[in-house]
Amino acid sequence: MKRAIGLSALGILLLALVFGCSFGMTLEERIQQFQSDLNLAVRTDIYLNFHSTDTVDYPAIRDSDYISISFPLTDPGDPTTVYVISIVDQTDPLAVTATISSTAMGAGSPYDAIFKMALEGLDYKIVTLGVDWNDDSSYEVVIQ
């Protein structure tokens, strides 16, 4: 019986490896999800990309209007307003550097950004997000 269970577990693991299954959301997938949510007209679930215990303002950001202060909604008639997040360096989950481009944010696009990420269960979540508004390598924390 033990052997059968062991073989089954091994089989599942091999299948997962062969078919590229993951057991949670990776850091990159989380940032992609955040990007997708930024491009929605209704952002009611965008707060779910953030860490429910480590993001200090989590109760406040459940109202998506907060996120729209820094990241205004896209304009369906203007494709340059679509948000695109490109990861630059993700070796350290506590300081993932990226660029965020969207003319909805302003003329400084693309902006440098820094994500602090942490695992919540099996999924990576965003803990804080900083944006370099002034292009001077100083990140202003916009969500924490």
Place this chain on the structure above:
Amino acid sequence: MKRTLSISILLLAAAGLFAAPAKVVDTDGQATVRLASGKTENVALGRSYTTGDSIRTGKNGMVELSQAGLTIRVGPSTVFTLLEKELDGKPKGVLAVTLGSVKMKYDRLTGAEPLVQSAGCVAGVRGTELTVWAGSDGATRFIVDSGLVSVEAYGKSVDLGPDEAVEVLNGQPPGDKFIVQRGLLDHAKWDQGRIEALLADPVAGVEGLRDRLAYYADSAAAFRADYATFKARLDAERLQVKAVEKEKGLEAAQAYERDKVATLITPTQNLFLNARYFLLAGFSMRRFVGSRMYVLLKNTHLDDPENPAWVGFLGHYTGFLEQYESQIAKYLVDADF
């Protein structure tokens, strides 16, 4: 009640700049935590909780938390929430005791001690050991073991020294301070007295709640109005960036943006967080104090539904609910519930 709030003096934000997690070092009996995510689970030894997390204990429940030089003992039948505000531009932890009994002991004083908030008042702590009781009618009693505590409500402040206590009834300023008799401290007995006071005059109890709810609603409305002004300015400046770019080129637009847009983002966010803080405080009061008051009185008058005290209470309670719905709930989002 309308009031004009100056942003400069009332930048009382829920912006938690420095969340201090509180670690569970002891727990006994029934104790659950409603995490800021909305998920409820049992309190776990060794687990840390942070801003927005709310601990509830059962009749025999107890939780002891350790938070940066502070030990917090959450007694039975208690609702206790970790919050943060920004006060005068500086982050400030807030320990909210909505119901029940919480004892706080400081190992050391750093000058950054959290505020203590109950349904009816706020206390600044300059002491090392104090107990807070929050009653079923929304009343609060502060008991100082050592150090100094300043209790403020409705513009009146009372300073307490060692072995002194003060009671704050909901909707009223703090009463006169008095000397505590150590051997006679009994939260359950005190709360029974509060329940009896509520049963004797339920209208006064619910009116106190309405006053406090009005304070939360007025504060939220004032911050929402300021937020709307700042947000409109921010949107206008963002449009202006585009106009400058068209007229003077990208570099000029970027310079304008740095000067006019970037500087508006943080103040706008803070105003939004302030409004949310007061809305969520009103929500918590409705959920934990108002509902409990209603159930208590309904059960008491089950056999006597025409009782004038119950009928009078119901009329005012309906007003409380209408006030909550129109001034608090309509500004909350689905994820808050």
